[in-house]
Amino acid sequence: MPLRSKPGDPATLLHADDGTPLARLRLRDGDGTLLAEHVQPVPGADLAQVAAQARHDLAGRRLTTRVDALARALVDGGLRLRRAATDMRHDLTALPPLPALPAGWSLRAGGWDDDLAAGLAAAYGPEHPDGPWQDGDTAQIKAVFGHGDPVPPLAGACARVAGADGRSAGHVLCAGPVPWTEDECAWILNLGVAPRAQGLGLGRALLVHAMHGSRAAGLPRLGLEVADSNPARRLYDSVGFQVRTRVLSVDLPPHG
Incomplete structure (x- = not known):
């Protein structure tokens, strides 16, 4: 049928x-x-x-x-099980303060540029739990910023982080509310920092910025999905994200 x-x-x-x-x-x-x-x-x-x-x-x-x-x-x-991940939420009631950035670093408005593309391609290497960065990943982010597909960015919760040279070294892309959750929430579509800028607390700064921006937009929760064995899980736990459910994916073979 x-x-x-x-x-x-x-x-x-x-x-x-x-x-x-x-x-x-x-x-x-x-x-x-x-x-x-x-x-x-x-x-x-x-x-x-x-x-x-x-x-x-x-x-x-x-x-x-x-x-x-x-x-x-x-x-x-x-x-074959393609991916196992955890769906998490933060209720945005008690937020950590926005952390100070290291000297020479600043948060800028969300967006996409060649430096980000190169930095995330380096961050998502072959051993990353979600696999290497693909051209399709770049296309998806450009579609969000370009024409709100599948959802427009939540401007106040998005940001890039740039060094003294002005080059982008990481970003958080957030949207909300999103249609694929049963609850009303903002959603982190992508969060990444280039290897050259890791270990400076920039990922935490971007995440906390997204939390504050989502609450300022009037959304009651912020959600995300993190793959098993992704070390970013420790960051999400440390700022108060809670496990909601597991998400499993399997590729079904075509006919014939």
Whole structure:
């Protein structure tokens, strides 16, 4: 049975061949990658059946789910877990003060430039938990700043950090509210510091800036997603982010 959507409901329903509903999900085109996001089996659904139907009806898409047992059923069926991450939130009620920057460093308005592109390409090397920086990553950030795709930047929560030479060495890109969360919150789309500027507390300064900017915009929470084994997790814990849920992703093979 084909996937179905109801008028006014952003979710899509995955059905068994006999018409039995199996799971809710959201379909999206993520800059060339077809996505089946937030796959949530309906109560009582057989997870092996959900996995098999997803492989058939969602073939060629990247599936994300917060249900460990569904991801395990897909892996047990021969697929590979692409990414395991933690969804975190800060309630923005008690914020750390904005830290002083080292001499010669300053925060500037958010934006994108060639120095940032080179710095993040160096920061996201082959061993990074999210893999190396790709041209598509740059394209996605340019799309946010250029024409608000998929969401416009939250200007007061975005920033670049630059040295005495004026060259950008890191940034935080924040948007909000965002449509992919069930709660109203701002969201950190990207936070990174070039290797030449790491170890100076600049990442913390950018993060705390985003927290203050999100609260100033009237948003009650700030969210982010951090991959397993990413050392940035320690930074998020240190400023009071709390674990909300796990997010697992699996690439479903195309037909044939």
